[in-house]
Amino acid sequence: MRVSLRTEYGLRAMIALARDFDDIVSIKELARREAIPGTFLEQIMADLRRAGLLESTRGAQGGYRLKNPPSRITIGEVVETLEGSLSPARCGSDCERQDGCSTRSVLDRIERSITETLDGINLEDLVVEGATHE
Amino acid sequence: MRVSLRTEYGLRAMIALARDFDDIVSIKELARREAIPGTFLEQIMADLRRAGLLESTRGAQGGYRLKNPPSRITIGEVVETLEGSLSPARCGSDCERQDGCSTRSVLDRIERSITETLDGINLEDLVVEGATHE
DNA sequence: GCAAACCCGACTAATTTAGTAAGGAATGGA
DNA sequence: TCCATTCCTTACTAAATTAGTCGGGTTTGC
Secondary structure, three states: OOEEEEHHHHHHHHHHHHHOOOOOOOOOHHHHHHHHHHHHHHHHHHHHHHHOOOEEOOOOOOOEEEEEOOHHHHHHHHHHHHHHHOOOOOOOOOOOOOOOHHHHHHHHHHHHHHHHHHOOOEEEHHHHHHHHHH | OOOOOHHHHHHHHHHHHHHHHOEEEEEHHHHHHHHOHHHHHHHHHHHHHHOEEEEEEEEOOOOEEOOOHHHHHHHHHHHHHEEEOOOOOOOOOOOOOOOOOHHHHHHHHHHHHHHHHHOOHHHHHHHHHHHHHH
């Protein structure tokens, strides 16, 4: 259960955009600032845009910016977009004790707890926390 | 960031042992009850024993049981044993802004939050919650 | 002694991760 | 109008991880 590098990159890019909320920043510039491979970041940003967390401007002088203010975007949204569900192989239709299945409730409980935790932290929190970094 | 099947198996086995806290249960029996491949479970149990969460008895009529009462074992311990750290590639010695590195603090904060959450749930909680399963 | 059970390391197939590569489409400015 | 810039999309690949299997060894109760 580790956070993938892909998600780390996505979080860092989102936090960088949160720091300059008013500007449009290109992938090239973001990749340079955060030392992330450009073509990889391109894919990540596309996913975040499709998920409705970013908006893009195409063409020259184009780039990305947050679709909502930093305080309105949680890291839960970012992580869920880039990682998908927490659960492993799901208890499917072949599970004979579907209703009260204890396995299901254990994983669900863990998933709910973690989701709640991550939804409780927004980008603004992280910008403030990491403000001293340069 | 998904919980591996390996960890799910480990959690289920630990919960099963928590239900019969007084008995010694063999891997064969545990594997049957929880429908987990026996030789795979064997490896998982060995890891949990090495981590100090289980104790084993060798030879005929041997098996495993929890080293401590269910209320004293958290799922954080189980998950950490079986999954290892949450973090991806760590911010190593080549990171030029080691001290105030914002990346580091972001991942650390996420990791701390999740760890706290998982350490707040013990095996007894889960036994009670899943008690209706059969 | 022998069967039941844990113990241990090596091996493998399938999947996921972390990218790279190549080209297409939109757009601002000269 | 042209063209450099920038986003957009799909396809591919090497390395790592996951989910096991396999074959043997050791311990112990009966």
